[in-house]
Amino acid sequence: MEGVEARRESIALLWTMVRHTTCIMSIPSTASIESQLPTTWSSYPCSDISTVMPGYTSRLWSQDSQPQYWSKYQVWEWLQQMLDMHQIDAASIPFQNFDVDGRQLCSMTYQDFTRAAGTVGPILYHSLTELKWSGQYPGVEFSPLDVIKSEPDVDFPCPFTEPSIYPADIYDPSFQSLAPVTSPTPSSPDTKRSHSRPHQVKKHNPRGTHLWEFIRDILLNPERNPGLIKWEDRTDGVFRFLKSEAVAQLWGKKKNNSSMTYEKLSRAMRYYYKREILERVDGRRLVYKFGRNARGWRESEK
DNA sequence: GCTGATTTTCCTGTTT
């Protein structure tokens, strides 16, 4: 609940600032927003974070709240929600460009969104279009793909991926859509080892961050993944998994492996003991400690 | 195509 309160406070603060400093809908030519995104997080496939962090993004904009009737404050709440959902740095969007109410927001074109929010603009546009449609035609399945197809052929590098919704060639081509899970039956020994991973599409991107770096980056960016892992002793590098399965799912998403579990993740973690990337913390469940060969986790190294 | 590093998967047994 603290996170929600904090977010509301930040919205209120931004709201106050803009009320005093901006004029309505002055849209400057925005510089590249990608460069402002934290590189560590920019590659995360984060389409479905709500599934791994229940409660974090569960407050979706419902159909009964049609965007054209939003107040300016609600527009900002929606913006903040979008940033949270897609793990985009709030600094990436000039909020003063969205000092508009719902009616004005809905009248903005695709180009307006792109001008106002740069590379994030299309995401906001698609999200808003979806909301408008779902409110207008409740019960009708809306496909964002239709919007993308009908739009001008723009080339925007997306800072994150939406593998379950958007085509991979428009977003990050390094991640393919998650394949359907076709778990081999435990009773069939032939398929047990030969298909140990359900479906692994060859990836074009190089091997990304290692598991321990992935864990480290979550710890160093708690505002992006609240409640997944927390420091137990920041100085000694001791940390604890709060939502072990959620972290495993997030790791699985990054590796395009929908069958990742904490059991498997923890096995990989235990291999780090030998390499002294991690040290054992005896007697404490879900607790690990960075070892001498782990880099970049100390505050002095940041 | 080969190799090594790094997971991933599956397993059995132990501990909490």
Next chain:
DNA sequence: TAAACAGGAAAATCAG
């Protein structure tokens, strides 16, 4: 009893 831990073994993946 369930969840987590421990670690062996083998397969998969990917960069070089």
